[in-house]
Amino acid sequence: MIMSAEVPNKKKLTWLITGCSSGFGLAMARLAQANGHHIIATFRNPSRTPELVDEFTKNGGECVRLDQDESECGQVIGSIEARGTAIDVLVNVAGFGMTGPVESFSEEEVQRIMNTNFFGPYRLIRAVAPHMRKRRSGMIVNFSSGSGMEARSSLGLYGASKYFQGLTKTLHKEMAEFNVRVLLVYLGTFNTPMVGKVEPKLKPLDPDYSGTTTGRMYEIMGSGNFTVPGDHLKATKAIYDVVVGEGIGKGREKEMMLPLGVDMAERAWEVRDSINHMMDVFGDICNNVNVENN
Structure with missing residues (x-):
């Protein structure tokens, strides 16, 4: 029997949030703390942001070092749980573009982005899921992006590293029977520092790409000079509401996917249309490759 996956609205939760030095991680930690929750804000290097460490700790929160590139980073969660602090909400925010x-990417570049954007969050999921499962409560929030849902020229490697659909959908099904919720957040383009920090590949762009869609996208993304329609504070509030089941999240607690941003909506419609097109073209073939009955 599948239990109803709901977090009581009035319960004060312990949130472990990655990437709290800026952007969505910082906004989520501040919002959760402002609403009376206990936050464990993680930083790759807390000494670089002493003002944020002071801000969170003065208000009753914790700040810990967590580098999700490290293969044993899940031990942070093990240590927290071992001292008797139950992590109610894991929010996987940290990543880069x-x-x-x-x-065109080198083996080192591929390994680096996959290590940070995919293996890092997975290591934390792997560490926290058994605790949540045994308690029959908790929530895991994974951040993806528009390019993690639908292909975008020049963002193939980034999109692959943020393609959390398969992992998160499976985790959602596996954890539902233990009353653990799993949410996949699809983000469009938002006004965070990450917009100006999308890294170009190290190897120079081949001249063949000059003037192509891929070449133009590469130049635009690398420059950071493009339209940013999304307000990350509004998006953070939407995510928070869905986690706690308040505001726009009330009655939507069991939903697994949350798209945010007008450009994200465009990607979602593209996916819908491409699947419809695929079945229009190949649906008859798809349904006629079965083993013949003797």
């Missing part, structure tokens, strides 16, 4: 044609 990289732009360039799919063919």
Whole structure:
């Protein structure tokens, strides 16, 4: 029997949030703390942001070092749980962007972005899921992006590293029977520092790409000079509401996917249309490759 996955609205939760030095991680930590929750804000290097460490700790929160590139980073969660602090909400925010044609990345670049954007969050999921499962409560929030849902020229490697659909959808099904909620947040383009920090590949762009869509996207993404329609504070509030089941999240607690941003909506419609097109073209073939009955 699948239990109803709901977090009581009045309960004060313990949130472990990655990437709290800026952007969505910082906004989420501040919002959760302002609403009376206990936050454990994580930083790759807390000494670089002493003002944020002071801000969170003075208000009753905790700040810990967590570098999700490290293979044993899940031990942070193990240590917290071992001292008797139950992590109610894990929010996987930390990550970075990289732009360039799919063919052009070095092995080191591929390993680096996959280590940070995919293996890092997975290590934390792997560490926290058993505790939540045994308690029959908790929530895991994974951040993806528009390019993690639908292909975007020059963002193939980044999109692959943020393609959390398969992992999160499976985790959602596996954890539902233990009353653990799983949410996949699809973000469009928002006004965070990450916009200006999308890294170009190290190898120079091949001249063949000059003037192509991929070449133009590469130049735009690398420069950071593009339209940013999304307000990350409004988006953070939407995510928070869905987690706690308040405001716009009331009655939507069991939903698994949350798209945010007008450009994200465009990606979602593209996916819907491409799937419809695929079945229009190949649906008859799809349904006629079965083993013949003797």
